Amino acid sequence: MIDRLFDNAVDIHGSPTRLAVQDGRFVDADPAACATARETVDLGGRLVLPGFIDGHIHLDKSFVGDAWRPHVPADTLRGRLAAEKKLIAQARPMAERADALIAQAAAFGTIAMRCHVDVDATTGLSHLHAVTEARDKWRGLVDIEIVAFPQAGVMSCPGSADLLDAAMQEGAQVVGGIDPTTFDGDADGQLDVVFGIAGKRDAKIDIHLHEPGLQGIEQLLRIAARTRALGMAGRVAVSHAYALGEVPPDVAGRTAAALAEAGVAIMTNAPGDRPFPPVLRLRRAGVRVFAGNDNIRDAWWPYGNGDMLQRANLVGYRSGFYTDDDLLVALDMATEAGAAVLGKRDYGLRAGNEATFLVIDAPNGAAAVAGVPGNRTLVRKGELPRDGAAVPGAGRTA
Numbered sequence: 001m002i003d004r005l006f007d008n009a010v011d012i013h014g015s016p017t018r019l020a021v022q023d024g025r026f027v028d029a030d031p032a033a034c035a036t037a038r039e040t041v042d043l044g045g046r047l048v049l050p051g052f053i054d055g056h057i058h059l060d061k062s063f064v065g066d067a068w069r070p071h072v073p074a075d076t077l078r079g080r081l082a083a084e085k086k087l088i089a090q091a092r093p094m095a096e097r098a099d100a101l102i103a104q105a106a107a108f109g110t111i112a113m114r115c116h117v118d119v120d121a122t123t124g125l126s127h128l129h130a131v132t133e134a135r136d137k138w139r140g141l142v143d144i145e146i147v148a149f150p151q152a153g154v155m156s157c158p159g160s161a162d163l164l165d166a167a168m169q170e171g172a173q174v175v176g177g178i179d180p181t182t183f184d185g186d187a188d189g190q191l192d193v194v195f196g197i198a199g200k201r202d203a204k205i206d207i208h209l210h211e212p213g214l215q216g217i218e219q220l221l222r223i224a225a226r227t228r229a230l231g232m233a234g235r236v237a238v239s240h241a242y243a244l245g246e247v248p249p250d251v252a253g254r255t256a257a258a259l260a261e262a263g264v265a266i267m268t269n270a271p272g273d274r275p276f277p278p279v280l281r282l283r284r285a286g287v288r289v290f291a292g293n294d295n296i297r298d299a300w301w302p303y304g305n306g307d308m309l310q311r312a313n314l315v316g317y318r319s320g321f322y323t324d325d326d327l328l329v330a331l332d333m334a335t336e337a338g339a340a341v342l343g344k345r346d347y348g349l350r351a352g353n354e355a356t357f358l359v360i361d362a363p364n365g366a367a368a369v370a371g372v373p374g375n376r377t378l379v380r381k382g383e384l385p386r387d388g389a390a391v392p393g394a395g396r397t398a
């Protein structure tokens, strides 16, 4: 017997679908089984999607849950870091701000995120401890994977390497890195540390790479070569990789082939003021490309609210996606592709998986990305929200 049947829904292609739930998991919605449902919920023709995955967020930096803090201009990266330290020192406690941002993202339908947390000799493990506190509070509702991120550098910030290793022992699952040449001045040195810790701790890797043009391409090829040599396919990601959007198409194509062969994924937030990776070219080459919000209302920029559907819209908007197929690529980057990078099991609207899904007021996935409707309901393990926020306009029969 089926506990609950969610009937009269549409899938991302706009085709009619129904979701059957038993003991909190999806089961096959065949007609005979559906006839036994104890309860039927009519979704009124609305779209059903798996929950959103934010593949790149900084929970320690955001001022969500705090006062509005006007942006302070800075000419250099080091200047930006100094301004950030000052603003964060004035803000509400980090664990409270992280909690507020997780709550806001969850309200938009995010169920998992990869969070980069500053871990270097200027912060020690203080950010890690604050974010871990917030993460533990949300366990079971929002899965949070933590990246130990050396924001102040590895080679240029003595002591950071040991702290990165300590962070892995304290529960971080991913080793981070940042601009090995332009920021740290020693690409092989930084990559030795990052890949060394990942090997020792059996951890994944996610490196912030803002290096420009051919210099950035050189880092991507270095990272791909190390990933291949160490057999780490599927466990290494590069965030931003702006260089892929700055070089001629043939160079981007050759680099994409190397990334695909090595199994290195690329994360983009489709930033507003600079070139970013050509999403379709990379995906056609076989590279896994996923999306994240990155900075949200922090010392780096004032934008963002934590909504991954809005992020998918921005990826599509900046990429020139107009067709339904292309818009669905942006949606995939905010759902399935991110889930694969995070290694999230039990994900997706398939029999056997946990019956957690979003109901959105849209006729298909492309329309959701293009229009970013706000009217959403997150069903967890087959249960509608208890606060009375049932599916708007939907009929319900016992």
Ligand SMILES: [Zn+2]
Pocket (backbone or CB within 6 Å): 056, 058, 116, 208, 239, 294, 295
């Ligand atoms: Zn970032």
